[in-house]
Amino acid sequence: MNDATESTVPFEVTDELIAEHGLKPDEYTRLLEIMGRQPSLTELGIFSVMWSEHCSYKSSRFWLKTLPTSGACVIQGPGENAGIVDLGEGWAAVFKMESHNHPSYIEPYQGAATGVGGIMRDVFTMGARPVANLNALRFGDPSHPKTRHLVSGVVSGIGGYGNCVGVPTVGGEVNFDAGYNNNILVNAMCVGLARTDKIFYSAAKGVGLPVVYVGSKTGRDGIHGATMASAEFDDKSDEKRPTVQVGDPFTEKLLIEACLELMASDAIIAIQDMGAAGLTSSTAEMADKGGVGIELNLDQVPQRETGMTAYEMMLSESQERMLMILRPGSEAAAEAVFRKWDLDFAVIGRTTDTGRMIVTHKGKVEADIPVATLANSAPLYERPWVPHEPAKVILPQWVPPPDAGILPCLKTLMGTPALASRRWVWEQYDHMVMGDTVQRPGGDAAVVRVHGTQKGIAACCDVTPRYVAADPEMGGKQAVVETWRNLTAVGADPLAVTDNLNFGNPERPEIMGQIVGAIKGIGEACRTLDYPVVSGNVSLYNETNGVGIPPTPAIGGVGLIPDVQKMASVDLKREGELLVLIGE
Amino acid sequence: MIRSAVIVFPGSNCDRDVKVALEAITGFPARMVWHGESEIPACDLIVLPGGFSYGDYLRCGAMAAHSPIMRDVVAKAKAGTPLLGICNGFQILLETGLLPGALMRNASLRFICRDAFLRCETKDTFFTRCNRVGEVLRMPVAHHDGNYFADEDTLDRLEEDGRVVFRYCDADGAVTEAANPNGSQRNIAGITDSTGRILGLMPHPERLFEPQLGGTDGRRIFESAVVSIAEAMVG
Amino acid sequence: MKARIKITLKNGVLDPQGKAIEHALSSLGFSGVNEVRQGKYIEVDLADGDAANARETVEKMCKDLLANTVIENYDIEIAS
Amino acid sequence: MKARIKITLKNGVLDPQGKAIEHALSSLGFSGVNEVRQGKYIEVDLADGDAANARETVEKMCKDLLANTVIENYDIEIAS
Numbered sequence A: 001m002n003d004a005t006e007s008t009v010p011f012e013v014t015d016e017l018i019a020e021h022g023l024k025p026d027e028y029t030r031l032l033e034i035m036g037r038q039p040s041l042t043e044l045g046i047f048s049v050m051w052s053e054h055c056s057y058k059s060s061r062f063w064l065k066t067l068p069t070s071g072a073c074v075i076q077g078p079g080e081n082a083g084i085v086d087l088g089e090g091w092a093a094v095f096k097m098e099s100h101n102h103p104s105y106i107e108p109y110q111g112a113a114t115g116v117g118g119i120m121r122d123v124f125t126m127g128a129r130p131v132a133n134l135n136a137l138r139f140g141d142p143s144h145p146k147t148r149h150l151v152s153g154v155v156s157g158i159g160g161y162g163n164c165v166g167v168p169t170v171g172g173e174v175n176f177d178a179g180y181n182n183n184i185l186v187n188a189m190c191v192g193l194a195r196t197d198k199i200f201y202s203a204a205k206g207v208g209l210p211v212v213y214v215g216s217k218t219g220r221d222g223i224h225g226a227t228m229a230s231a232e233f234d235d236k237s238d239e240k241r242p243t244v245q246v247g248d249p250f251t252e253k254l255l256i257e258a259c260l261e262l263m264a265s266d267a268i269i270a271i272q273d274m275g276a277a278g279l280t281s282s283t284a285e286m287a288d289k290g291g292v293g294i295e296l297n298l299d300q301v302p303q304r305e306t307g308m309t310a311y312e313m314m315l316s317e318s319q320e321r322m323l324m325i326l327r328p329g330s331e332a333a334a335e336a337v338f339r340k341w342d343l344d345f346a347v348i349g350r351t352t353d354t355g356r357m358i359v360t361h362k363g364k365v366e367a368d369i370p371v372a373t374l375a376n377s378a379p380l381y382e383r384p385w386v387p388h389e390p391a392k393v394i395l396p397q398w399v400p401p402p403d404a405g406i407l408p409c410l411k412t413l414m415g416t417p418a419l420a421s422r423r424w425v426w427e428q429y430d431h432m433v434m435g436d437t438v439q440r441p442g443g444d445a446a447v448v449r450v451h452g453t454q455k456g457i458a459a460c461c462d463v464t465p466r467y468v469a470a471d472p473e474m475g476g477k478q479a480v481v482e483t484w485r486n487l488t489a490v491g492a493d494p495l496a497v498t499d500n501l502n503f504g505n506p507e508r509p510e511i512m513g514q515i516v517g518a519i520k521g522i523g524e525a526c527r528t529l530d531y532p533v534v535s536g537n538v539s540l541y542n543e544t545n546g547v548g549i550p551p552t553p554a555i556g557g558v559g560l561i562p563d564v565q566k567m568a569s570v571d572l573k574r575e576g577e578l579l580v581l582i583g584e
Numbered sequence B: 001m002i003r004s005a006v007i008v009f010p011g012s013n014c015d016r017d018v019k020v021a022l023e024a025i026t027g028f029p030a031r032m033v034w035h036g037e038s039e040i041p042a043c044d045l046i047v048l049p050g051g052f053s054y055g056d057y058l059r060c061g062a063m064a065a066h067s068p069i070m071r072d073v074v075a076k077a078k079a080g081t082p083l084l085g086i087c088n089g090f091q092i093l094l095e096t097g098l099l100p101g102a103l104m105r106n107a108s109l110r111f112i113c114r115d116a117f118l119r120c121e122t123k124d125t126f127f128t129r130c131n132r133v134g135e136v137l138r139m140p141v142a143h144h145d146g147n148y149f150a151d152e153d154t155l156d157r158l159e160e161d162g163r164v165v166f167r168y169c170d171a172d173g174a175v176t177e178a179a180n181p182n183g184s185q186r187n188i189a190g191i192t193d194s195t196g197r198i199l200g201l202m203p204h205p206e207r208l209f210e211p212q213l214g215g216t217d218g219r220r221i222f223e224s225a226v227v228s229i230a231e232a233m234v235g
Numbered sequence C, D: 001m002k003a004r005i006k007i008t009l010k011n012g013v014l015d016p017q018g019k020a021i022e023h024a025l026s027s028l029g030f031s032g033v034n035e036v037r038q039g040k041y042i043e044v045d046l047a048d049g050d051a052a053n054a055r056e057t058v059e060k061m062c063k064d065l066l067a068n069t070v071i072e073n074y075d076i077e078i079a080s
């Protein structure tokens, strides 16, 4: 063990410092055992983000493993930046959904915008051009004083980012419930298109390879963002505000074009976006997957601010950045591509055969950690849970018919926030850019053509939290099945799903019971329908002062329409046509 | 052979859409020209596409108007090469001064993406010769800054010279306030220069040029251009 | 009574617009630009003629609406 | 050397953003607001230490790029 580690920042490990890093006392003990010495501040920061709920899935991983993730169409299941399914004739759909709940509550415009930016990076990282964005949004009671501000900020943030990048936002859902008054949900989904022989992965396979940083410069953005995303809110959360990140969709657009341009050559061995926990998790994951060590020289990292410490650079969540492992000798050609698009490009390190992640800054070793341990040592909790007692069934005949008559009731229903038209939302999204939107928002599922072909990709997202609250397992199934129905309704063959599991504090057994129930339900429905889960995201601790959100496992479904001429849509085409009701 | 060129700025995002429409309608490949080039190869039509050049930062179109390629765009347009600016392209045309006025933030302050109806006000331009005056076309708008502004004198002059090409209207062709999606003065959706060869418009004709996309009204602008080009070739 | 309000991004908050302007200036041939930051400038014309009152009102306007205090600072100048 | 630039809409030019703010202020209960106008505020940090030079450069930046002089005025303040 190398114990020459010095920190440029003097510090003392206090209980507060450990707590501030979101680590429990026993987790810190475990860290000490792994390191065999006291960690430097940078090392403490690195472990804290890697072990955060957000990065490590420590509460949900045990149950996520029960989901069906394989199937005839699956090219890549969970475990990479996004899932991939085969569309035939050399085409693949790459997709994933991810939450940006906490940041969006604190700064709705930027929080939502950076959520969209992040999920698009997950998709184009794999070699896909993003072709459709969707989003699942939950807000509090419409009459709550904050709701209006949050809705308008989130919607314009999603539009502001997606419209500028030029990827159509074609679908999603918006709902209101007092249970989200203090914890809104912003789940963004992106679908991309790739050629099956041009898919890129994140494993840094090979020793002595250049580690390359591209995109925007690093600033002190969102330091601790990843741990914040897993910490409960309290009334003092206003104080955490400066960790908000600002998105730069213009740079993202350039980054997409530059990455896709370089991907057309054979220069890239591995690539990964710097999402939550930025440089830390991208380097750790790439090195771990490749079975190599990695050396970083932070002096080479493009910096936006002066005097940044190693700690800050390793934890920064500055947006619009990517990390690549290049084939030796291709640096100059790669650099030319990024310079053409006015993006930063820097070789910041090298892969090694030491199996260690060694971070140096200003001539000092700031972190020296075994890669495999760092990437795989996160605690795994099988948290106690209590099965949820399903709510009593209510039979229709128990509900008295309304006095007012059907028509006024229908009008009232259509005017409620739950059912009212969402046109106000999707008209703020450019849903037609790229010229392939053949079914616009407002129907059961959106459809975009596979560019230059007659194939269509159908996508939708759904969940009804009320059902999940009443019976997590049934509610989980219902959400999966609803996406299935929506895809079939436009004439698509459903292929696979992504999910975004939004819940309260998993350390409470009744919440854990909801999580377990919902995952069981989702798993069963997906297995039965041969409709595998290829990617997803978990967002826990969505609660304030001990009150959790309604359980909200959002499901994003993707299907294939072999010939868009045969697509179906909701609009009634002609007068005098027959209406048929099928099903029970 | 019809040679069209689409200028690509950093942040353009309707460049491919326009290329696809141009190629489908003219039957010939369209050339993409990077903003950093200094010259556009000789061509019969130049298009400045929609998008968010330079992120729409500072003012929409302001930075793109200073791109190296714009010197040649302006020179060629002044020498008679037809020039079409769509959405962000229209904003760029105003920033270069090739067309008068400015596009301000939408009156609602919101980005708006939906079909709009346009009344064609003149057929005496390169891009509308196949239209009827008073004809109603359906075309999508998708913008945050499409609120056309010019001072009263300029507006009067544009009207007198027949340079207002399209106005927002309802499905029946009535030019009403309710049909105005963005607060544009006098419901103006598109204007031309005095020669009728430079057209700037906010709606996107390339988004409705084939039945699968939901309509074909957008074709008309490109078809007029094709007829005009063919006629110029015949002489 | 006029209030002139400058709204600027807090230190360290990314300013994509400023960055793009910086870049555009340099490609226009302006050298020696270290940094550009873009903010908003708002003029509010108030009926109230009392400067102290006006400042207090405008302060509240900034907090409630004009500035996004999560990422922005504001600076108020009252002119008669 | 820092240049502070205020860019405002010319008189008579429609200001949708100002109008919307005016409206929002009144619905928040702020009364007595005659008018609101929104402009831009840009800070340029220059390497050059000479105030007269700086003003001239920034003047040119405004004309060339920062302001659209068809609809906007600008005002430059040089601070050291």
Ligand SMILES: Nc1ncnc2c1ncn2[C@@H]1O[C@H](COP(=O)(O)OP(=O)(O)O)[C@@H](O)[C@H]1O
Binding pocket: A054, A055, A064, A067, A077, A078, A079, A080, A081, A082, A083, A096, A098, A122, A275, A276, A499, A500, A501, A533, A534, A535, A536, A537, A538
């Ligand atoms: N609810 C879920 N269901 C299935 N897979 C999941 C779920 N949540 C996360 N995953 C998978 O776990 C992996 C890690 O996800 P995540 O940490 O969100 O990626 P990122 O590094 O992009 O943030 C991904 O491959 C993701 O698809």
